[in-house]
Amino acid sequence: MENNRCGCGKEVTHKCVFCPKQALLCLDCIAGHLARNPQDSIIPIRVENNDNRKICEVCNENPASKLQVLTSNTISLCKKCKKAVSSGPPSIFVPIKWKEIVSCSQDINEVYVRTHAQKQANDEVEKSYSIDAYEKSIFSLRDTIIAFAQHFAEKTMKEASSLASTSSETIRNIKNEIEIQSLKKLPDVNTIGGKLVASLLNQGVPCTLPTFNYTQFNQEEVSDCIEKLFDRAKISTTTSNYNVYLFTPGKQNLIKIDIEKMVRKEYVFERNWTFEASWCELESKDIFFCGGNGISNSEVLLIDVHNKSITQKKSFVGRSGHSMIEKNGHIFVFGGNKGNIAERYRFNTDDWEQLADLPYRISRISICEIPNGIFMAGIDCGNSYIYNLPLNTYTDLGGNLDVYRNKNKIVFSHEDTIYIMCGDKLFHCSLQNIGQWSQVEISDRDWWSYSKPVIYKNCAYFIKYFVRNLWQLDLKTFTLQERVLGDIPLAS
Structure with missing residues (x-):
């Protein structure tokens, strides 16, 4: 202006x-x-910036604070001009911050909708991140333990009260036996009273008496039980959301690379890892591990790296060369060396569901998540495909990779772009124009990985096969860097 x-x-x-x-x-x-x-x-x-300046459209001088909403348009007003307008016919005014949302009177309802959504979002943030809510949960746990302890103590004592009369009668009878047997030269050891008197006379100590059959808990046992409950209530201190793993095949070693800190940590489990298995890190930070070569190729494991524990899950169609991701709380597994197989694992029921067969057999496949679907490509195949999640169908994107059908591939997505590493080429396209590929030259390698790349600060990180090297692909400059795992510092 x-x-x-x-x-x-x-x-x-x-x-x-x-x-x-x-x-x-x-x-x-x-x-x-x-x-x-x-x-x-x-x-x-x-x-404000020229592109987003909010100046009063009446005086063209002062910063606008209100938006006058008319039938077909809006007018930005400063406080002074808004006051002048308010003295005329009734008008609708909203804060100037709604300028991008409200362009006419029909948009007013959007203000209420978004205000309500904002309040709900703020409430969710408070519930999720407020330490006050956490403290309340701890005190609630304490009160619950006390309440249940009181309840079950009263219940148990009430049940035991029915034994009170029997107990009193038993004590009275045994005392009578003791009095009678203590007057005999040879107490009758076939009675409890006689056995007790004889033991004291002959050995100087009482014999062992039968008692009620109940368990006595010491304070340490009770303390350990309660401590475990509060340990489960502790706030998780997971340090990194960007980890790359290497399961050393045929050995017990697992290497974890923390990409944020660029340090490594090594774990030793009580089992050897399967050759050619694939895996993915879950949102919970556990690892879903399955497949491979050999007799255990249908084995499915859930691995808690922190506690070094392994849980067996229901087996799947054993194979190698498959690829998997976690999406919508399920594990999707596609391809491999056993045909056109596609499966989905459900955590809540621990079972596998067969999905629609792949349109083409891809013996070594790579997949990545995109909105409402899963993108995939691989060796033996010149086409790329999208699995349509809601419909359980596939879309064939054509044969742009036909020249590279005999090469392995790594696919991944970041922001609004899909990437395919294949031989000496890196293909990329936007999600808005899937199938319209651009390409750049990269180092010619056999690109494939047992797990999806991890994206951190516009770089993709992955390990090829089980070679002990970490690759880094800069998604801005498309430069590649290779690190020897042994050169990455150990975590303290």
Whole structure:
């Protein structure tokens, strides 16, 4: 706007509040203005970026604070002009922050919808991240333990009260036996009273008596039980969301690379890892591990790396060369060396569901998540495909990779782009124009990985096969860097 320019033509940053016209000034002209008008007072104007400036559309001077909503348009108003407009016919006004959302009166409902959504989102954040909620849960756990302890103590004692009369009668009878047997030269050891008297007379110590059959708990056992409950309530301190793993085939070793800190940690499990198995890290930070070569190729494991524990899950169609991802709380597994297989694993029922067969046998496949689907490509195949999640169908994207059908591939997605590493080429296309590929030259390698690449700060990280090297692909410059795992520092 012209009125937002100083007399010299530069952008306005300050204004005079004593001048009748409230002169608008740039930094360079302030000194000259004050020399001519020494009594003036200069204040800064808060000016937004040119592309998003909110200046009153009536006076073209002051920052707008309200939006007047009309039938077919809106007008940005400062406080002064809004006051003048308010004295006329009734109008609808909303804060200027809604300018991008509200363009006419029909959009007013969107303000209420979004305000409500904002409140709900804020409430969810409070519930998820507020330490107050966590403290309440701890105190609630404490009170629950006390309440249940009181309840079960009373219940148990009530059940035991039915034994009180029997107990009193038993004590009375045995005491009578003791009195009778203590007067005999040879107490009858076939009675409890006689056996007890004889033991004291002959051995100086009482014999062992039969008692009620109940368990006595010591304080340490009770303390351990309660401590386990509170340990489960502790806030998780998982440090990194960006990890690359290498299961050393035929050995017990697992290497974890923390990409954020660029350090490695090695774990030793009580089993050897299967050759050619595939895996993926879950949102829970456990690892879903399955397949491979040999007699255990249908084995499915859930691995807790932190506690070094392994849980067997229901077996799947054993194979190698498959690829998997976690999506919508399920594990999707496609391809491999056993045909056109596609499966989905459900955690809540621990079972596998057969999906629609792949349109083409891909013996070594690579997949990645995209909105409402899964993108895939691999060796033996010149085409790429999308698995349509809601429909359980596939879309054939054509044979742009036909020249590279005999080469392995690594596919992954980041932001709005799909990438395919294949031989000496890196193909990429936007999600808005899937199938319209651009390509750049990269190092010619046999690109394939047993797990999906990890994206961190616009770089993709992965390990090829079980070679002990970490690859880094810069998604801005498309440069590749290779690190020997042994050169990565050990975590402290």
